[in-house]
Amino acid sequence: MSRHSAQHAYINAIGTAVPPHDIHNAFIGWARDRLTDPRSAKLFDRMAARAGIGHRWSVLPVGADGGSPVDPGGFYADAILPGTAARMELYADAAPTLGLAAIEALRAQVDLGGITHVVVASCTGFVAPGIDQLIARRLGLTPSVERLLIGFMGCYAAVAALRTARHLVRSEPAARVLVLCVELSTLHLQDTPEIEPLLAMLQFGDGAAAALVTADPSGFRLGQPFATTLDDTHDLIRWAITDQGFAMHLSGEVPGRIAQALVDPAFAVAATGGRAPQEIDGWAVHAGGRSILDAVQHGLTLPPAALDASRAVLAENGNMSSATLMFVLARLLAGPPIQDGVALAFGPGLAAEGFAFASVP
Incomplete structure (x- = not known):
């Protein structure tokens, strides 16, 4: 029998990662250019200034001459924005990479040996095999590791992922659950002249966070x-x-x-x-x-x-x-x-x- 108590589960540590490309100000300028009504533009300026956001990071590559994704040569430079296939191709490559960066930040804090379960939450892309499988393979985890992919739940998916890890540990006290949330929201910029969706889009950035959940009482x-x-x-x-x-x-x-x-x-x-x-x-x-x-x-x-x-x-x-x-x-x-x-x-x-x-x- 495991020496651990099955009564409680613990977040032992959390590692986080963001891409290096800050797109916040460039995206604000791009969005403001879509507003032709002076009153809407004035409201947009006021709302953007009081949003409480200074930076948003993106996996999108730097455009020509170091420009942003909305500058010439950037991902969003054309009059017609990229289709879903192009966005998902980027997701399939960038989501596992960013997720692994968060896992490495977690590994710097705790031993990640003996992982028994992997729970991944992501609602900003689809790929099969899923990013849970891609990450498990790149980490060299044993094929017997149990995996769960939580998709399209949105902003509260971290709760579902950590809740699932808690249930796993409470039912299997020796479980060592790797929880990962990875989101690439900047892949979904939409061209619209309406102020409400523009303001909503200007809140979102890319990021990943990984946690280890076990019955070990720490964290x-x-x-x-x-x-x-x-x-x-x-x-x-x-x-x-x-x-x-x-x-x-x-x-x-x-x-x-x-x-x-x-x-x-x-x-x-x-x-x-x-x-x-x-x-x-x-x-x-x-x-x-x-x-x-x-x-x-x-x-x-x-x-x-x-x-x-x-x-x-x-x-x-x-x-x-x-x-x-x-x-x-x-x-x-x-x-x-x-x-x-x-x-x-x-x-x-x-x-x-x-x-x-x-x-x-």
Whole structure:
């Protein structure tokens, strides 16, 4: 029998990686050029300036003469943007590479020998064999390693991936689960003259995060998960696969609906395990945008510094879909011990999912 207890699972460490190409300012200029109405352009400038994002990183190659992907010679330089096939060809090469960079950052912190399970979350591309299989092969893992690929769940997929790892470890105490979230959101730029989708696109960047989850008591203990969907919100966040990539619809109503849900006592009890929000000393909230973080902070009446980790990740990387929550957890893991933490993410549905966590004494 294993010496480990089957009662708890732990995030022992988290490694993160982003590509070297900062595309934030270039993409802002590209998007603004699509707005011909002066009032819309003025609103766009105001919203982009207060987005709380300083950098977004992309796997897209640097264009001619060191230019961005929207400059001459870049991936998005032509009047008609690349088709889905070209975008998926890039995904098939770049997603495993970026994922492996995050795994190497994880390996620098913990021993990755004896991996028994691999859980990968990604919603920004498709390839078969899947990136779970590609990564397992490149890592030289034994063919008996069990793999799971979580796709198209969006920004809360990290919760599903870590929740799955928790279930695996609690049922098999000797399991060593490698969890990876890798997202290449910048592969899906859409040419549109409408301000709402342009502003939504300007939040997303590329990133990957890897975690080791085991029964070894170090790092963060993974507590009780929770999941719910908000009534009459299923159309507010959508992805559609088109001939020119994946088109995202992110309604401006989302922050308001989140704030409305957070004042519901039943939702608050589910998210905090019955504790008052002010008693939680560690908040890992998916950095889906400044307005979403503001909605969470105001809806739960949190102190100003409660979401500092989430705001820092947003500023440095933008919204990296499922990888974002892992970046926030990595930042908290490197900080002071947390006695009562809550991880929370939102995504298509409109769904809210999360789990409790705490530092190992």
